[in-house]
Amino acid sequence: MQQLIGIAGNQLLAATETFQGNQVTYTPQGFVDAVRQSNGLPLVFPVLAPADAPRLIQQIDKLILAGGQDVSPQLYQEDPHPKLQATNIDRDLFEQALIVEAIKQHKPILAVCRGLQLVNVVLGGSLYQDLSLYPKWTVKHDQQPTAPQFPTHEITISSDSLLHSFLPSSYFVNSYHHQGIKKLAPSLTAVAYSNDGIIEAVESTDKNNKIIGVQWHPELTHSVNPLDQQLFDYFVGEF
Numbered sequence: 001m002q003q004l005i006g007i008a009g010n011q012l013l014a015a016t017e018t019f020q021g022n023q024v025t026y027t028p029q030g031f032v033d034a035v036r037q038s039n040g041l042p043l044v045f046p047v048l049a050p051a052d053a054p055r056l057i058q059q060i061d062k063l064i065l066a067g068g069q070d071v072s073p074q075l076y077q078e079d080p081h082p083k084l085q086a087t088n089i090d091r092d093l094f095e096q097a098l099i100v101e102a103i104k105q106h107k108p109i110l111a112v113c114r115g116l117q118l119v120n121v122v123l124g125g126s127l128y129q130d131l132s133l134y135p136k137w138t139v140k141h142d143q144q145p146t147a148p149q150f151p152t153h154e155i156t157i158s159s160d161s162l163l164h165s166f167l168p169s170s171y172f173v174n175s176y177h178h179q180g181i182k183k184l185a186p187s188l189t190a191v192a193y194s195n196d197g198i199i200e201a202v203e204s205t206d207k208n209n210k211i212i213g214v215q216w217h218p219e220l221t222h223s224v225n226p227l228d229q230q231l232f233d234y235f236v237g238e239f
Ligand SMILES: [Mn+2]
Pocket: 140, 141, 153, 174, 175, 176, 177, 194, 200, 215, 216
């Protein structure tokens, strides 16, 4: 049966020329296209109230958490560091409720970039608010202005991971993050690292909770790299 894939959308609340000053709800087109290509049916959720999460999760088979703003550090009991970038506490609290509910209802989660960071925080982990706070930081993890379809840094993938069932043990990814996992949540295991030791992918240690999180952006490369589309094929079709 075709899988209904909920995608937690983002908000653009600042007036910009791009949207003629209108506030918009959106998700990157790559998620929609990649899910379609995997024969899934995508459904984008606007940012709503946490109380809306149970009903929404009931409607879908699986959940995708997209990238975007920094996670509000109050969710891991820290004050905002001066290098913290834009946050959206409404989105954080809504997506937190989606994560809790998806786990409760045993619906698989694919978490991308900020999504991975938020899952880690919701499950009890913490983040480096900026990678300059990470003592061993030597790799450029924000590849701008290089275009997103170009992978720029290497990762090493654990041989016993789900990711390794379709990705090689060494792999190049794109990278658009200035934060990273500091304390890993107890129910997650790190399955990929960059060469400077930042966690680049996680999976759930609890077999009842299906979670894959990646720090890179496969939705921006899936159309040019079949291996990145395979992440969506696996999530939609097999996970
Ligand atoms: Mn990276």
